[in-house]
Amino acid sequence: MKALSTPHLEHVEVSAHAVDRASLRCLGVWRDTAKRGEGLHSWLERQAKEALCNPADHKGRHMHLGFLWAFHDEEGHPKLMSLIQDGK
16 A cells, blocks of 8 residues: 555554554553553554555555554555564
8 A cells, every 4th residue: 555645544444463463562652652541442543544644665564653554455445454563
C-alpha cells in the first residue's frame, strides 16, 4: 500500500495477530503515546492510520514508531496484519 493521507481513512481494521504482537513488543510505546483512557486496540487503530501516511518499503510495510507496520488490502480498506520490530 502506498502512503495515504490520514483524514481519508475512516477506519483501519486491526487483526488479532497485530494486537498480540503489539502486546508483546510495544507496550512501552503504547504507554508513552496513548491518549488518556485509550486502550491498546484503539491506539493501534490510531497509530495504523499514522503509519499509512509514511512511505511503504519494497514489501509494502510502513515504518512508524520504530516498527514496521504490515497491512493487507481488505476489499479496498487497510487491515493491520502485524507489527515487526525493525531489523527482526
